[in-house]
Amino acid sequence: MKFSDLILQTAAKVLVFIIMTFSIYILFAGHHNPGGGFIGGLITASALMLLYIAFDAETIQEIIPVDFKIIGAIGVLMALLTGISAVVVDSAFLTQVYKYVDLPLLGKTGIGTALVFDLGVYLAVVGTTMTIIRSISEDM
Amino acid sequence: MSLLHFAVLLPFLYTVFVPLFFKKVPRIHTGWFVLIVPLLLFVYFAAHFPLQSGSTPLFQSFSWIPSLGIRFDLHLDGLSMLFALIITGIGFLVIIYSIYYMSKDREALHNFYIYLLVFMGAMLGIVLSDNLMVLYVFWEATSVSSFLLIAYWYQRKRSRYGAQKAMLITVTGGFAMLLGFLMLGSAAGTFSIREIIGMKEAIVNDSLFIPAMLLVMLGAFTKSAQFPFHIWLPDAMEAPTPISAYLHSATMVKAGVYLIARMTPVFGGHMSWFWIITIVGIVTLFWGAFMAIRQFDLKALLAYSTISQLGLIMSLLGIGSLALHTNYEAQAMLFSGAILAAIFHLFNHSIFKGSLFMVVGILDHETGTRDIRKLGGLLSLMPVSFSLTIIGGLSMAGLPPFSGFLSKEMFFTGVLTAYRHIDQWVILLPIAAWLASVFTFVYCLVFVFKTFTGTYRPERLDKKPHEAPFGMLISPIVLATLVLVIFFFPNLISYSLLEPAMRSILPTLLQPGEVFEVHIQAWHGFNAELIMTIGIVVMGTLLYKTYKKWSDIYYELPRKFDFNHLYDQGLTGAERWSGRITNSYMNGYLHNYLSYIFTFVIVVVGGSFVLQQAFAIDPSTNAIIEWHEYLLAASIAVSAGFVLFVNSRLTSIIGVGAVGYLVSLLFVIFRAPDLALTQLVVETITTALFLLCFYFLPKLKTEIVRVRVKISNLLISIGVGTVFTLVGISAQSTNPFKPISHFFLNSYELSGARNMVNSILVDFRAFDTMLESVVLFTAGIGVYTLIKLRKSRGEKR
Numbered sequence: 001m002k003f004s005d006l007i008l009q010t011a012a013k014v015l016v017f018i019i020m021t022f023s024i025y026i027l028f029a030g031h032h033n034p035g036g037g038f039i040g041g042l043i044t045a046s047a048l049m050l051l052y053i054a055f056d057a058e059t060i061q062e063i064i065p066v067d068f069k070i071i072g073a074i075g076v077l078m079a080l081l082t083g084i085s086a087v088v089v090d091s092a093f094l095t096q097v098y099k100y101v102d103l104p105l106l107g108k109t110g111i112g113t114a115l116v117f118d119l120g121v122y123l124a125v126v127g128t129t130m131t132i133i134r135s136i137s138e139d140m
Numbered sequence: 141m142s143l144l145h146f147a148v149l150l151p152f153l154y155t156v157f158v159p160l161f162f163k164k165v166p167r168i169h170t171g172w173f174v175l176i177v178p179l180l181l182f183v184y185f186a187a188h189f190p191l192q193s194g195s196t197p198l199f200q201s202f203s204w205i206p207s208l209g210i211r212f213d214l215h216l217d218g219l220s221m222l223f224a225l226i227i228t229g230i231g232f233l234v235i236i237y238s239i240y241y242m243s244k245d246r247e248a249l250h251n252f253y254i255y256l257l258v259f260m261g262a263m264l265g266i267v268l269s270d271n272l273m274v275l276y277v278f279w280e281a282t283s284v285s286s287f288l289l290i291a292y293w294y295q296r297k298r299s300r301y302g303a304q305k306a307m308l309i310t311v312t313g314g315f316a317m318l319l320g321f322l323m324l325g326s327a328a329g330t331f332s333i334r335e336i337i338g339m340k341e342a343i344v345n346d347s348l349f350i351p352a353m354l355l356v357m358l359g360a361f362t363k364s365a366q367f368p369f370h371i372w373l374p375d376a377m378e379a380p381t382p383i384s385a386y387l388h389s390a391t392m393v394k395a396g397v398y399l400i401a402r403m404t405p406v407f408g409g410h411m412s413w414f415w416i417i418t419i420v421g422i423v424t425l426f427w428g429a430f431m432a433i434r435q436f437d438l439k440a441l442l443a444y445s446t447i448s449q450l451g452l453i454m455s456l457l458g459i460g461s462l463a464l465h466t467n468y469e470a471q472a473m474l475f476s477g478a479i480l481a482a483i484f485h486l487f488n489h490s491i492f493k494g495s496l497f498m499v500v501g502i503l504d505h506e507t508g509t510r511d512i513r514k515l516g517g518l519l520s521l522m523p524v525s526f527s528l529t530i531i532g533g534l535s536m537a538g539l540p541p542f543s544g545f546l547s548k549e550m551f552f553t554g555v556l557t558a559y560r561h562i563d564q565w566v567i568l569l570p571i572a573a574w575l576a577s578v579f580t581f582v583y584c585l586v587f588v589f590k591t592f593t594g595t596y597r598p599e600r601l602d603k604k605p606h607e608a609p610f611g612m613l614i615s616p617i618v619l620a621t622l623v624l625v626i627f628f629f630p631n632l633i634s635y636s637l638l639e640p641a642m643r644s645i646l647p648t649l650l651q652p653g654e655v656f657e658v659h660i661q662a663w664h665g666f667n668a669e670l671i672m673t674i675g676i677v678v679m680g681t682l683l684y685k686t687y688k689k690w691s692d693i694y695y696e697l698p699r700k701f702d703f704n705h706l707y708d709q710g711l712t713g714a715e716r717w718s719g720r721i722t723n724s725y726m727n728g729y730l731h732n733y734l735s736y737i738f739t740f741v742i743v744v745v746g747g748s749f750v751l752q753q754a755f756a757i758d759p760s761t762n763a764i765i766e767w768h769e770y771l772l773a774a775s776i777a778v779s780a781g782f783v784l785f786v787n788s789r790l791t792s793i794i795g796v797g798a799v800g801y802l803v804s805l806l807f808v809i810f811r812a813p814d815l816a817l818t819q820l821v822v823e824t825i826t827t828a829l830f831l832l833c834f835y836f837l838p839k840l841k842t843e844i845v846r847v848r849v850k851i852s853n854l855l856i857s858i859g860v861g862t863v864f865t866l867v868g869i870s871a872q873s874t875n876p877f878k879p880i881s882h883f884f885l886n887s888y889e890l891s892g893a894r895n896m897v898n899s900i901l902v903d904f905r906a907f908d909t910m911l912e913s914v915v916l917f918t919a920g921i922g923v924y925t926l927i928k929l930r931k932s933r934g935e936k937r
Contacts, residue, residue, distance in 0.1 A: 026817075032894035034813035036901065042821040069924065072917045079910045094910065096903040098892035112892060114902040117909075121902075124913040128920030129825070135927045136832060 005054065012054035019047035027122050028115075037118035041125025048130060057137060068134065072127025078120030082113050142200040144214045147184050148268055151177055151261030155254045162250035170249040171239035177257060178231035181264070185224045188216060197644070199334075204274070209331050215270035218640025222483060223267035223398055225637070226490045230390045231260050233615035237498050238382035240611040241505065252292060252380070259285035263391050267398055272321040272331040279317070279363075282392050283310045289387060290379045302375035305707070309362050309372045317359025317399075323352035324406070337405045337647065344410070353407045356399065357416060364396025366454060367424040370447045371703045377439040381501030384439060389446050389493035397450065397486060400457050401645050404479075408461030408646075418558070421455025422572045424448065429579035433586060433687075434694040438500045438510045441587060442493065445536065448580060449489045452551060455573075456482035459558045463646055474557045476646055476656065481550035483641045487633070488535065488543045488626065495619035496532040496587075499525050502608040502616075503591065507601045512586070517596025522607050524617075526592045531620040537584035537680075538577060538673065543626035545673075548577065552669040574672055581680030582687070589684075735856055742859040745867065755866060758873035769809065776802045789834045797827040814897045 023043035030036030051060050083094040098112025154177050161173040188198060197217035204212040216224070235256070242249060262285060265278030284307075291303035321331070327346040328336045336343070343349055360366075365373040376388050387393070400417060407413045428448025435441040460479030463472040502525050504510045507518070519526050531542060538548030555570045598604070626633065642656050650656065683690070725732070749755065776799055783795035800823030807816035884896050884904065893899035901909045 030895060030898045030902075031892070034817060034895065034897075036814065036895070036898045038901075039814070039817045039821060042818070042825070046821065046824075069921065072920055076913050076917045079913050083906070083910060094906045096891060096906065114891065114893070114899070114906075117902050117906060118898075121909060121913050124917050128916045131920040132829075132923045135924045136829075139927045 009054045012050050016047050016051055019043060019050065023047065027118065030118060031114065037121030038125055041122040042129065044122070044126050045129035045133075048126075049133060052133070052137070057134070068127045068130035070127070072124050072131060075120045075123025075125070075127055078123065079117055080120075082117040082120065085113070141202055142214075143184070144198060144200040144216060144268070145202055145212065147181055148214060148261060148264045150181065151257040151264070155257050158253045158257065159250040162253075166244070169239050169242075169244045170253055171235050171242070174253045174257065175232065175235050175239075178228045178235060178260065182225065182228035182232055185216075185221065185228060188221065199270070208273075209325075210273045211271050211332070212274050213270040213332065214268045215334065216268060217644040218637075218642070219398070219401055219483075219644040220267045222487065222637055222641045223394070224264060226394075226487065227260060227263050227267070227391050230386060230490060230494050230619075231256075233494070233618055234382045234386040234390075237385070237501070237612060237615040238380070240609055241382055241501055242380065252289075255285050255288045255292070256383070256386075259289065259387065259392070263395065266395055270333050272325060272333060272336075275333075276314070276318050276321055279359075279395065280311070280314050282395060283307065283314055283363075286310070286376075286387050286392055289383045290376045292380055292383070293378070296378065298375075299378040302372070302378040306372040306376045308711075309369055313359040313362025313369065316355045316362075320352045320355030320357075320359065323348040323355065327352065333402065333406075340406055343406075349410075350412070353410065353413060354416075356403055356407070357413075360396035360399040360403075361420060362396070363399070364393050364450050364454065365424075365447045366396070366420050366451060367427050367447075368703050370424060370428065371707055373447055374435075374440045374443040375704075377437070377443050381439070381497060381504060384442075385494050385497030385501070388443065389497055390490040393446060393450055394453075394486060394490070397453050397457065397482075400454065401479075401482070404457065404461050404464070404645050405647050409464035409466065411465070414458050414461050414465070416458075417461070418455045418458030418569070421451045421453070421458055422569060422576075424451025425455060426451075426572050426576040426579075429576045429583065432583040433579060434691070435583075436512045438503065438512060438515075438587065438591070439497070441512070441583060442496055442500060445580070445583060446489075446493060448576065449485070449493070449536070452573075452576075453482050453486050453489070455569075456485065456551060456554050457645075459554050460645070462558070462562075463649060468561065471557070471561050472649055473657070474561070476642065476649060477550065477557065478554035479642055479645050480638060480656070481547055481554050483638055483645075484550060485544075485547035487637070488547050488623070491619050491622050491626070492532040492535040492542070492544060495528055495616040495623070496536065498612075498616040498619075499528050499532065502612055505612070506603065506606060506608055508603040509601060512590050514597070514600040515591045516594035517592070519592045521596070522592075524607055524613055528613075528616045528620050529588050529592065531623050532616075533584045533588040535623050537581045538676070541624070541627050543623045543630070546627060546630055549669045549673065552672050556668060570672075574676065577672075577676045578679045578683065581676050582683050585680065585684045586687075735852065738856045738860050742856070742863055746859070746863040749863065749867060749870075754870055754874075756870045756873045761873070761875070772802060772806055772809065776806075789837065790831070793827060793830045793834060796830070797823060800827070812897075814895070 023040045026035035026043060027037060027040030030040065048060075048064075051063075082096075086095040086097075087093050094117075096112060096114040096117065098114060154174070158170060158174065161168075162170045165173075197215060197220075199216075200214045202212040202214075204210050235253075238252070238256075242252060259282055262278045262281035266275055266282065269275040269278060287303050287307040290306055291299045293299050324336060324343070325331045327343045327348045328339055330336060362369040373388060373393065377384055379388070404413075425448050428444045428446075428451055432441050432444035432448060435444060456478045460475055460477075460482060462468050463475035463479065468475060500510060502522075503515065503518075506522065507515060509515065535542030535544035538544045551573065552570070555573045559566045559570050639656050643650065725736070779795050779798040779802060783792045783799070786792050786795065800819065804816045804819035804823065807813075807819055884900055887893050887896045887899040887904075891899045891903040893903065
């Protein structure tokens with residue numbers, strides 16, 4: 001059955017950007033406000049899912065030609081490597097460091113290894129969620 | 141590591157070369173290469189022989205596991221010497237015999253000789269070890285090598301059955317013995333037998349003394365085929381005949397006797413040691429002799445005869461142990477005569493039983509059968525074998541001029557001494573001994589005359605019988621000669637071999653420098669023992685002549701009385717019952733397993749909760765509950781109840797989803813924004829996944845579940861709920877430790893983050909988060925693999 005999903009597709013094109021932006025915000029805001037890698041990853045995944053619902057799987061695969069398993073693996077590795085990098089500089093495993101610097105555009109900003117770690121979690125969540133959803137959808 | 145250690149290990153080391161000889165030199169029988177081992181060892185032990193007449197036993201120490209007090213110490217005293225000479229001497233003769241008995245073309249000789257050498261080494265290890273744990277190691281090595289040897293012809297069902305039976309019984313006893321050794325070791329604080337003997341007074345009153353004694357006895361009785369553990373020995377006759385001659389008459393079955401003799405200085409003098417060993421020995425003596433008469437298979441007859449003779453030795457050791465009892469100090473020397481009789485008979489038995497087994501092997505080899513009903517009239521065809529049988533058989537019956545006569549007389553002296561000095565009703569002891577000897581006489585006559593005299597019936601035999609080759613006759617001739625020599629010159633061995641052995645069984649009886657009075661003679665006057673022997677001859681001949689008239693009593697014996705029947709029933713019963721029990725609870729229903737788990741939780745958690753009286757309510761720390769919290773709790777309860785009572789899967793998923801969203805609302809109310817966010821999204825995704833999965837499942841069936849099951853489910857769920865509610869309330873009310881959360885309040889100073897939850901997740905406790913991402917990723921890969929693999933397998937099909 002072919003049905004017109006023009007409204008859905010048009011709405012999705014707009015909404016995906018809003019949701020993606022929100023998820024990135026959540027990811028970066030996590031340090032000082034509610035949010036973080038886990039929830040950010042889930043929201044990104046939901047944006048991608050919206051795309052899958054509005055368009056078909058092949059189209060999305062053409063637009064975003066990534067293997068989500070690899071994304072997930074990269075995320076887990078990032079989290080691991082943050083820990084190991086602390087060992088390399090002779091601290092305990094997973095010792096996080098942070099520093100506040102004045103950036104030209106953003107002003108006083110804290111950057112630290114915790115962010116890299118959170119980014120790893122984020123990628124792991126996105127990769128895993130999308131792997132599960134794509135596997136199941138392909139199975140049907 | 142001394143030469144003595146090397147002597148014990150030599151058979152083990154030599155096994156490495158046996159397959160080489162077998163494979164590389166197939167023209168020469170492998171046995172010739174193996175022969176050198178017992179020869180060397182015999183010469184080595186015989187070289188220590190003069191040392192025995194003095195009183196300094198050879199002691200060699202080697203540290204094995206010093207932290208556990210396990211030392212590979214070897215101790216060559218009189219008793220060990222006697223056994224070591226029997227083991228190596230008869231081992232040598234058995235290997236000569238086996239060279240002619242086992243065909244080098246048809247048999248897997250390398251297996252045979254490897255097992256045999258392992259056995260020989262293990263047996264030497266048993267008799268020479270000073271350390272209980274090392275003794276146990278060698279003990280089990282004899283069990284295992286005996287198992288392998290019994291099942292040497294593993295293609296035969298009877299061999300496998302016999303091997304399994306022997307293994308089960310001897311290993312059961314072995315474990316009991318190990319336990320006994322451990323108890324003895326803990327009571328004495330050492331595993332060294334010499335040291336344990338040295339501190340005998342200290343351990344006699346230990347609470348572990350009696351259990352250790354019983355367990356050690358159990359080990360000895362199973363190994364030495366004592367009543368009622370004798371049943372494995374007749375079935376072990378499926379082994380090749382050289383093995384039966386070596387293991388099941390001369391050596392292994394005497395390991396138990398050795399253990400009892402070795403432990404006599406520790407346990408002897410205790411009345412229960414005397415009673416149990418003597419009674420078990422006498423019963424075994426009687427039962428073995430009684431059962432031997434009904435056997436038609438010559439080897440089975442000899443097996444029961446071995447059982448009976450071992451019982452005799454055992455009972456003598458029991459009586460002799462009284463020499464160490466404080467109440468019988470005056471008669472100590474009289475009782476010590478029983479010990480002398482025991483070791484003398486042990487020596488005699490090894491010799492004549494070995495030769496008898498070899499003769500049976502010859503008969504089997506030359507006529508093709510061992511069935512007494514098929515044999516007969518072989519006297520003129522096999523004269524040498526007949527002479528050997530006469531010597532061995534009449535020595536076994538206890539007639540002059542054979543060595544068995546001497547030890548039999550000494551046996552009667554022993555039981556009569558016991559009768560004269562203990563209770564009145566010990567009169568049963570000589571009576572039972574006499575009756576058993578009568579039966580012994582009868583089966584010896586059966587063995588000798590049914591085989592060689594009577595009518596010769598060649599049509600019943602598979603082969604044309606003729607005398608055995610000379611090589612096969614060497615060993616039994618040597619042994620039979622020894623039987624005669626011992627009768628005429630018994631004092632050749634009395635001070636050189638028997639007296640030192642006695643001294644190591646009864647070490648405390650003599651003052652230093654003294655020796656036991658050991659004078660064995662054939663004629664010691666016209667006394668009660670001689671009358672008993674004459675009575676045996678008369679009564680035995682009478683019974684043998686009238687055998688047909690009374691042998692029916694064997695078939696009147698109820699079948700349930702048969703211990704083999706009991707053993708088989710026990711084995712199948714144990715299998716059937718364990719199967720039934722396992723099947724009754726492992727029935728494959730997940731529902732049942734969950735019931736077990738939850739019932740267990742209720743019993744353990746609830747039970748300890750009740751036993752500890754841990755219930756406590758302290759409302760003072762509780763916060764005030766607002767009306768919207770009540771409302772929320774009620775909504776959650778209603779949605780949860782809704783899930784229980786709907787009939788459609790999709791509706792129940794909606795119900796679960798409602799619970800999830802309400803919980804996220806709860807997080808909002810209790811000020812957990814991160815949790816609320818995550819809960820909201822995760823709940824959405826799981827609900828979607830549920831919908832996805834259940835869309836493809838059939839409609840929920842209205843299951844017809846039995847009321848009983850429903851009620852038990854209800855009870856279990858209510859029980860779990862109640863237990864955990866009570867535990868939760870009590871845990872909330874008793875708060876022995878201050879929370880540590882104030883530390884995390886400084887998250888901005890410590891980790892530069894204002895979001896405390898996030899800083900705990902990524903900084904303070906990042907390790908958990910890292911592993912949880914791994915868990916998540918693994919789950920994703922798992923889903924992917926499950927789906928893709930199933931697909932690819934389907935495509936292959």
